Amino acid sequence: xxxxxxxxxxxxxxxxxxxxxxxxxxxxxxxxxxxxxxxxxxxxxxxxxxxxxxxxxxxxxxxxxxxxxxxxxxxxxxxxxxxxxxxxxxxxxxxxxxxxxxxxxxxxxxxxxxxxxxxxxxxxxxxxxxxxxxxxxxxxxxxxxxxxxxxxxxxxxxxxxxxxxxxxxxxxxxxxxxxxxxxxxxxxxxxxxxxxxxxxxxxxxxxxxxxxxxxxxxxxxxxxxxxxxxxxxxxxxxxxxxxxxxxxxxxxxxxxxxxxxxxxxxxxxxxxxxxxxxxxxxxxxxxxxxxxxxxxxxxxxxxxxxxxxxxxxxxxxxxxxxxxxxxxxxxx
Amino acid sequence: xxxxxxxxxxxxxxxxxxxxxxxxxxxxxxxxxxxxxxxxxxxxxxxxxxxxxxxxxxxxxxxxxxxxxxxxxxxxxxxxxxxxxxxxxxxxxxxxxxxxxxxxxxxxxxxxxxxxxxxxxxxxxxxxxxxxxxxxxxxxxxxxxxxxxxxxxxxxxxxxxxxxxxxxxxxxxxxxxxxxxxxxxxxxxxxxxxxxxxxxxxxxxxxxxxxxxxxxxxxxxxxxxxxxxxxxxxxxxxxxxxxxxxxxxxxxxxxxxxxxxxxxxxxxxxxxxxxxxxxxxxxxxxxxxxxxxxxxxxxxxxxxxxxxxxxxxxxxxxxxxxxxxxxxxxxx
Numbered sequence: 001x002x003x004x005x006x007x008x009x010x011x012x013x014x015x016x017x018x019x020x021x022x023x024x025x026x027x028x029x030x031x032x033x034x035x036x037x038x039x040x041x042x043x044x045x046x047x048x049x050x051x052x053x054x055x056x057x058x059x060x061x062x063x064x065x066x067x068x069x070x071x072x073x074x075x076x077x078x079x080x081x082x083x084x085x086x087x088x089x090x091x092x093x094x095x096x097x098x099x100x101x102x103x104x105x106x107x108x109x110x111x112x113x114x115x116x117x118x119x120x121x122x123x124x125x126x127x128x129x130x131x132x133x134x135x136x137x138x139x140x141x142x143x144x145x146x147x148x149x150x151x152x153x154x155x156x157x158x159x160x161x162x163x164x165x166x167x168x169x170x171x172x173x174x175x176x177x178x179x180x181x182x183x184x185x186x187x188x189x190x191x192x193x194x195x196x197x198x199x200x201x202x203x204x205x206x207x208x209x210x211x212x213x214x215x216x217x218x219x220x221x222x223x224x225x226x227x228x229x230x231x232x233x234x235x236x237x238x239x240x241x242x243x244x245x246x247x248x249x250x251x252x253x254x255x256x257x258x259x260x261x262x263x264x265x266x267x268x269x270x271x272x273x274x275x276x277x278x279x280x281x282x283x284x285x286x287x288x289x290x291x292x293x294x295x296x297x298x299x300x301x302x303x304x305x306x307x308x309x310x311x312x313x314x315x316x317x318x319x320x321x322x323x324x325x326x327x328x329x330x331x332x
Numbered sequence: 333x334x335x336x337x338x339x340x341x342x343x344x345x346x347x348x349x350x351x352x353x354x355x356x357x358x359x360x361x362x363x364x365x366x367x368x369x370x371x372x373x374x375x376x377x378x379x380x381x382x383x384x385x386x387x388x389x390x391x392x393x394x395x396x397x398x399x400x401x402x403x404x405x406x407x408x409x410x411x412x413x414x415x416x417x418x419x420x421x422x423x424x425x426x427x428x429x430x431x432x433x434x435x436x437x438x439x440x441x442x443x444x445x446x447x448x449x450x451x452x453x454x455x456x457x458x459x460x461x462x463x464x465x466x467x468x469x470x471x472x473x474x475x476x477x478x479x480x481x482x483x484x485x486x487x488x489x490x491x492x493x494x495x496x497x498x499x500x501x502x503x504x505x506x507x508x509x510x511x512x513x514x515x516x517x518x519x520x521x522x523x524x525x526x527x528x529x530x531x532x533x534x535x536x537x538x539x540x541x542x543x544x545x546x547x548x549x550x551x552x553x554x555x556x557x558x559x560x561x562x563x564x565x566x567x568x569x570x571x572x573x574x575x576x577x578x579x580x581x582x583x584x585x586x587x588x589x590x591x592x593x594x595x596x597x598x599x600x601x602x603x604x605x606x607x608x609x610x611x612x613x614x615x616x617x618x619x620x621x622x623x624x625x626x627x628x629x630x631x632x633x634x635x636x637x638x639x640x641x642x643x644x645x646x647x648x649x650x651x652x653x654x655x656x657x658x659x660x661x662x663x664x
Contacts, residue, residue, distance in 0.1 A: 173640035308505035
């Protein structure tokens with residue numbers, strides 16, 4: 001079973017997932033599923049994946065339009081208990097949790113950004129269904145929804161998919177954001193993300209676009225070139241609060257941002273993550289969920305990883321300008 | 333001039349270095365200096381680099397064995413003042429600091445790990461000379477010494493070199509380590525790194541090797557496969573405290589670790605960083621400087637960057653075993 005281990009100096013939890021390939025030669029090989037090779041996510045290959053957790057099918061159609069399955073090589077496993085224990089000065093617990101794959105479309109040779117808006121809306125609704133289902137498991141504290149697009153961004157299978165990791169701890173980045181946002185709220189009695197939106201919408205220089213419910217912006221202290229955040233205009237602490245027309249509005253915004261990034265940067269590899277409040281919490285006044293989209297353009301990553309010290313060669317104001325000017329066929 | 337900007341939510345400072353290439357097309361091109369192309373770091377090409385800051389030459393020999401120069405495309409600049417200012421809810425300051433390159437050897441087609449121990453000792457001594465020189469600048473708070481080896485680890489020039497960035501703030505990772513170490517000290521009145529060494533040397537399962545002054549170990553909560561730390565056996569809070577035979581002992585340990593990584597993992601790209609106490613501080617009882625060596629083996633990085641949530645497929649106990657068994661021609 002995989003294992004959580006805590007760094008005794010800075011408190012960060014790491015998953016040691018020994019089932020996933022580990023010998024030195026496994027890294028040398030590092031096979032990448034070529035287009036044209038056998039794809040376990042394609043229609044007709046359902047028997048090669050673990051049992052389906054959720055799917056969207058059109059009425060009377062036997063084929064799925066979207067499918068959620070457990071990850072065949074999970075970094076966390078859903079059975080068992082935490083087994084928290086010390087090992088001298090160290091702390092560990094069992095790798096309890098869930099690791100799921102959202103297969104976004106039956107089409108192998110496409111990308112999320114190329115899908116029609118209703119199909120992207122399906123993806124967001126599937127995130128929401130799985131989120132609310134996993135929330136019922138009282139052992140879980142956080143659901144991380146993310147996507148790796150392109151080999152350089154960590155995707156090992158080309159077929160368009162996103163991932164979900166549900167875990168019994170709140171990850172470090174989320175904790176830091178929550179703490180920083182709370183500090184601001186304790187002092188000002190305002191949500192810092194709401195403050196950011198107010199200032200950005202007033203100044204305009206870092207706003208890529210907005211629609212009725214969302215704003216896409218280049219953050220003031222962007223760590224990466226063309227880093228883009230999608231933030232709901234109304235205050236909501238959790239992705240769970242998304243409902244009704246919000247799904248369509250977010251799908252339109254996400255489509256628009258992905259198309260602009262694809263045009264401006266020639267289909268870059270990218271990652272996105274949904275930053276949201278921990279599970280098992282009431283709506284909180286100081287945190288504001290959002291999506292962070294990060295094109296993977298630079299290779300100067302190893303050092304930044306290790307030091308937490310980022311150098312960004314593209315001022316966010318210029319990135320905003322390039323993204324605004326990127327040609328889109330329509331405003332979705 | 334480059335600029336520091338602070339993320340208003342989590343307090344992280346980022347350098348926005350617009351002089352370094354920034355238009356979308358600059359990322360598409362991303363040229364890598366091929367072996368055989370013109371190299372500004374090779375002997376005879378000194379006029380292509382900024383003015384030398386330090387060099388090691390053998391007596392009576394006109395050619396240098398090692399050379400330190402300012403980075404031609406610095407992420408920070410040494411002239412001026414901080415100019416701290418607010419921009420609404422945001423905070424910024426001028427990109428004051430130093431960015432230097434340590435050219436480790438005149439030889440272009442070699443690697444640091446392939447140099448003889450005395451040449452590696454020269455590199456460590458050059459780090460120390462520049463560290464203590466920059467410490468005299470009262471505006472600076474931290475010196476980050478690091479190396480990117482191989483294109484995948486962020487090196488843009490093949491000729492063996494390390495880098496130094498001196499800055500007017502303490503970077504986030506260092507702050508977190510200092511805070512965590514202080515928490516342990518406040519409670520236990522012991523240095524946590526000394527505690528780690530005691531437990532690791534007693535258990536043995538994560539100790540790769542030791543010599544008279546240093547221990548190389550796979551940390552209990554390794555974020556990356558084959559992550560290896562080199563820790564001084566005696567308590568020292570700053571790299572500045574390294575002296576006398578310590579340079580030779582560290583050079584031997586670093587050589588041994590780099591050769592083992594090269595053999596076990598087939599010359600992997602890697603990063604290393606020296607983690608040390610901030611400048612302008614007296615020796616502190618709770619912090620312990622060390623080197624962190626991180627082979628760049630996995631591509632699943634983008635997501636980890638963004639979330640701060642690491643999945644490591646190689647248990648450190650197994651990495652230790654592979655590195656111990658790696659063939660070295662001698663124990664350096």
